[in-house]
Structures are given as structure tokens and as C-alpha cells.
Amino acid sequence: MHPMNLLASLVALGLSAPALALSDADVASALKKRLEGDRTGACFAVAVVEADGVSRAYGCAKAGGEPRIGPDSAFEIGSVSKTMASALLAREILAGGASLDDPLSDWLPKGTRVPEFEGQPIQLRHVVTHTSGLPALPPGVAITDPNDPYSGMNPKMLHAALGRVQLTRAPGSAFEYSNFAMMLLSDALARRTGKDFDALLDERLFTPLGMAHAYVNDKPDDVTAAQGHAPNTQPVPAWTFKPDLAGVGGVRATLDDMVAYVQGQLGAAPQDLMPALDLAQQPVWTSGQPTMAMNWIVAPLNGRPVHVHEGGTGGFSSLVAFDREAARGVVVLSDTALHSLGGLGSLGLHLLDPAVPPGQPRIATPAPPELIDALVGDYLLQGVMKMSVRRKGEALEIQAQGQPAFEMGHDSAGDFYPLAFDALLKPVKQPDGRQSFVWVQGGGAMPAERIDANGATP
Incomplete structure (x- = not known):
């Protein structure tokens, strides 16, 4: 997974007046402007969620031929999975079983050495805002398969790796994106609830929201796992995770699954889930850039907070963004890893407000x-x-x-x-x-x- 490419754009841009509702044709037109002829050959599934309906479009850089994605295609959503882990933590908090002030050590097996800085412990609030001070990946844990880098990691390795970390600053003092920290939280949620993390997702998030085709490892029969691609158009292997570490980036979902997720974030979740989604959207870390809720970047655009997260794996890219006050959300899913080329932020912002340019395709051209x-x-x-x-x-x-x-x-x-x-x-x-x-x-x-x-x- 990769840090969010959208941050610079969010800080730099201010949206114009509230945008008009978009039709399927409008979304398809924006997608074509962004994608047609792109050298990556990427395909996108896109949705704009509004109070009065949902507009969708599917498209590929190369026109014609057999479409390789569709409504039944499940994409690796990468780090957008972290927002789902945060929703589960928020449910635990509201049930009285957790607090953002809990030391991370309280959630790990007894005897696990967790680093502190001058007596200041890492708390759960630091984990969900990427301010824990833990590195991006667990030190001393070898990546056995570069094409599937998380497949060989397990909780015992992560707990041992904590003992090799020395914090260089106080937790909560600076933003540093950490997949390591979120893998620890994912496993900790499973331990605390006594359920496998993938089962926890299904029971407490996917089923209540109607995300019928979202999964971690057990693909539903009526779903096609989309093939991922590198930016050079070549197919790449899927990424896999031990079930209890999947909160870092292991969810696969269709476009309609993610539409249901955004609709829930905008207020349509069941009564027993909505308070947790609301809690996870509240700013937690506000003393630096970016402002962070529970794994959501929160950026002021046009005086309104917009929540956003991008995701990326070896063969996929994803973006979810929503403006709660304007009752509009956006989902962009791609079967190609585009994080090295700027990600999906330009198109996502354009769909939130068409006054923002959608970005341009990268066309292969002769060099001067x-x-x-x-x-x-x-x-x-x-x-x-x-x-x-x-x-x-x-x-x-x-x-x-x-x-x-x-x-x-x-x-x-x-x-x-x-x-x-x-x-x-x-x-x-x-x-x-x-x-x-x-x-x-x-x-x-x-x-x-x-x-x-x-x-x-x-």
C-alpha cells in the first residue's frame, strides 16, 4: 500500500460552488477525458454517489475489444481497507470495549515489547492517524515474495519486530504513514473480539451495509476477481494477506460494494452502525498536516470537510472521497497500479466538483x-x-x-x-x-x- 497521493491536491485546491448532479453520460465523459489512450492500458470503474441517485461508468484506456472489467469485477482496494478497520474499532469504542487513549500494548499479547518515547506510549489514536512513529513496514521481517509482499507476514513476526523499533519522537507529534501499525491494529481487533478479522468485517460492516460481494480471501461464487496490472500493461499477481492482517489493505470489492460503503458514510447506514461511521469521521489529529480522522484524511474544501483515502496494491488503485455536507461521494477503482503516476486524485476531485480538471492521460509519444x-x-x-x-x-x-x-x-x-x-x-x-x-x-x-x-x- 502507498501513502495518499491526493494530499497535495487537496491542500492546494478550493472547490467552486456546489456541483450539479451528474448523469451516467457525464461520468463516462469525464472518464474518457482522463483515460482514453493512456499508455498504462488501465481500466476504471467509477461512481458518483448523490442524495438522489448513483451515476456509474466503466472504461478502459484502449477503446474496443472485450471489456475486462464490469459490475461483477472485484478490485483490490488496498489501503481503503484501513478505513474499514477504523469503523470496526469505532464500534468497539461505542460499545465501551475500547478507547482511542488505550495504549497499543494493552491490545497486544502479554509480554509484547512495545516501544515508547521518553515514557510516552503509542496509543490507538496514534495508530489510526499514522502518528505512532512506527515505520512503514516491520523491521527485520523479510519480504519473501516481492510480487506478493505481505503474504509471508504473520502476527508473531510483527510482535517480534516491535522489539526492534526505537521511537525517535513522541507519538502524535508527526505524520508518518505506517502499514506496520495498521497490521498490528487489524490483528488486535481480531484478538479482542475473538473473531477472525475477515469474519468481523463481514458481520459488522459488509452485511449491514449490503456489501454482498466484498471479501478478503473467500471469493463469492458470483464475483470475478479482476486481474491486476502494472503501469507497463503487464498482468501481475494478486496480493494476499493472512486474514487477521487484512485491515491494512486486504479487501476486494466491486464498484457497487463501494457505492454501498460511501452511501453508508453519507448517512444511509443502519442505526446500529451509523454512530460508528460518524465517530470514525471525526478529526482526531489536528496539530499538523494532514488533518486525520480515523484513517480518513480530512481536508477543507469550499469551507466543508471532505474525507478521502486512496489505496494501491501491486496491480490496483482505488479512491474513496465524500463530502458529507454536500451529500456527494466518489468511488474510483482501477485494475492498474497508478500510484507511481499520481494516483486517482485528479479524477476523484473532478467528480466531486467538475470545475476541477480531471487530469490527462499519459500518451506514449516520441522523445524530443x-x-x-x-x-x-x-x-x-x-x-x-x-x-x-x-x-x-x-x-x-x-x-x-x-x-x-x-x-x-x-x-x-x-x-x-x-x-x-x-x-x-x-x-x-x-x-x-x-x-x-x-x-x-x-x-x-x-x-x-x-x-x-x-x-x-x-
């Missing part, structure tokens, strides 16, 4: 010959890894030290990208007029510095 020539040379990435950039015919080729060479494509956003895997080479003009670049891969951005034949900087 002069740009290719200007980039040719040897570089050091973040002072560590050597990479050579060469011309290959009318294209660019890169080769990191000790690795094969890879041909690069070029798109209408001005970026180069490997044809064989997910990364970006973003050209940057230096103050002296020479070209360099930033290498973006795996959620990190590494600036490149030119070096001469001896490995020294000019």
Missing part, C-alpha cells in the same frame, strides 16, 4: 531528440548507485551498475519510463542549463548527479 542527447551520460543516484543513460536509436536506454540495460519509453507528461518495469525518469534542468533527472521507483525519488568517466562529479 535534443532531450535524449542532453540526458546521455553517467550518473550517481542519491550518491550510491551508478546509472548510465545512452541513446538507442530514437529512444533512451538506461543501465544501472551490475544490471541489464532497459529501453525507455516517453510519454506526454514529459517523463521517460522503462518498458519492462514500473519506474519513472523525470528530466530536470539544472541551474547551469544541463539536463539531469530524478529517478522515481517504489515510492521513492532519487535525484541523479552527473559523474565523469572516473566516477567523480564534474
Whole structure:
């Protein structure tokens, strides 16, 4: 899962006057503007939820051919699952079995070493706002399958990993996205309630909301598990989770499942569930950016709070956003991992308010010959890894030290990208007029510095 790409857009934008209701045709038109011809080949399932109805559209970057997604397609929703775990925690709080002030240690097996900072413990409020100070992933836990990175993790590994963490700041003092912390909470909810986490989701959230086709590992017979894709159009394996860790990102759902979820968030949930959804929407951490409810980013747009969360796995992207006061919500699901390309935020904001541009497709285009020539040379990435950039015919080729060479494509956003895997080479003009670049891969951005034949900087 990946941190939310939408945050910068939410902070920067202010919505205009309340938008008019959208028809299916309006949603399809917006989807076409954002997606048609996109080099990723992605397909989207999109819905706009309003008080008087729901508008839906399905579309793919490549027009024609057999549609690969539809109403029965279940998508990996990634980190949007965290908001569902928070709803379950909110139910426990309202039932008197929990408090956001509970130390995390109280929810873990006896004897588990949980780090503190100068006597200040990690509390549940810090876990659900990503301010615990715990790292993104458990230290010392090997990823045995990079194509399914969470499949080998289990609760015992996570509890042991806590003993290897030293907090560098007080819990609650800064935002740092932590899948590690949310896996711990997911397992803790299962332990506290005595139910498997996937069963807990089904009983206390999916069934009350009418999310009949949402699941973790046990796919309903009338559902098709959508095939996920990397941004280079290639199919990738599904991500899997131990059931009790699924609150970090293990839910699959159809578009209509997520429509029902948003309708519940907007006030249509059953009476015994609505108070928990309301509680999970209340701001918890307000002393920095972003303002966080229980795993919802809360951003003021047009003077109204908008709740949002994006999700991403190895082959999928998702976004859920809603404006409670305007009674409008948005769901965007994609069968392609787009987090490295900016995610789904632009389209999601556009569907909340059509005055916001929907974003543009990344069209594969020839690179300017002069740009290719200007980039040719040897570089050091973040002072560590050597990479050579060469011309290959009318294209660019890169080769990191000790690795094969890879041909690069070029798109209408001005970026180069490997044809064989997910990364970006973003050209940057230096103050002296020479070209360099930033290498973006795996959620990190590494600036490149030119070096001469001896490995020294000019």
C-alpha cells in the first residue's frame, strides 16, 4: 500500500460552488477525458454517489475489444481497507470495549515489547492517524515474495519486530504513514473480539451495509476477481494477506460494494452502525498536516470537510472521497497500479466538483531528440548507485551498475519510463542549463548527479 497521493491536491485546491448532479453520460465523459489512450492500458470503474441517485461508468484506456472489467469485477482496494478497520474499532469504542487513549500494548499479547518515547506510549489514536512513529513496514521481517509482499507476514513476526523499533519522537507529534501499525491494529481487533478479522468485517460492516460481494480471501461464487496490472500493461499477481492482517489493505470489492460503503458514510447506514461511521469521521489529529480522522484524511474544501483515502496494491488503485455536507461521494477503482503516476486524485476531485480538471492521460509519444542527447551520460543516484543513460536509436536506454540495460519509453507528461518495469525518469534542468533527472521507483525519488568517466562529479 502507498501513502495518499491526493494530499497535495487537496491542500492546494478550493472547490467552486456546489456541483450539479451528474448523469451516467457525464461520468463516462469525464472518464474518457482522463483515460482514453493512456499508455498504462488501465481500466476504471467509477461512481458518483448523490442524495438522489448513483451515476456509474466503466472504461478502459484502449477503446474496443472485450471489456475486462464490469459490475461483477472485484478490485483490490488496498489501503481503503484501513478505513474499514477504523469503523470496526469505532464500534468497539461505542460499545465501551475500547478507547482511542488505550495504549497499543494493552491490545497486544502479554509480554509484547512495545516501544515508547521518553515514557510516552503509542496509543490507538496514534495508530489510526499514522502518528505512532512506527515505520512503514516491520523491521527485520523479510519480504519473501516481492510480487506478493505481505503474504509471508504473520502476527508473531510483527510482535517480534516491535522489539526492534526505537521511537525517535513522541507519538502524535508527526505524520508518518505506517502499514506496520495498521497490521498490528487489524490483528488486535481480531484478538479482542475473538473473531477472525475477515469474519468481523463481514458481520459488522459488509452485511449491514449490503456489501454482498466484498471479501478478503473467500471469493463469492458470483464475483470475478479482476486481474491486476502494472503501469507497463503487464498482468501481475494478486496480493494476499493472512486474514487477521487484512485491515491494512486486504479487501476486494466491486464498484457497487463501494457505492454501498460511501452511501453508508453519507448517512444511509443502519442505526446500529451509523454512530460508528460518524465517530470514525471525526478529526482526531489536528496539530499538523494532514488533518486525520480515523484513517480518513480530512481536508477543507469550499469551507466543508471532505474525507478521502486512496489505496494501491501491486496491480490496483482505488479512491474513496465524500463530502458529507454536500451529500456527494466518489468511488474510483482501477485494475492498474497508478500510484507511481499520481494516483486517482485528479479524477476523484473532478467528480466531486467538475470545475476541477480531471487530469490527462499519459500518451506514449516520441522523445524530443535534443532531450535524449542532453540526458546521455553517467550518473550517481542519491550518491550510491551508478546509472548510465545512452541513446538507442530514437529512444533512451538506461543501465544501472551490475544490471541489464532497459529501453525507455516517453510519454506526454514529459517523463521517460522503462518498458519492462514500473519506474519513472523525470528530466530536470539544472541551474547551469544541463539536463539531469530524478529517478522515481517504489515510492521513492532519487535525484541523479552527473559523474565523469572516473566516477567523480564534474
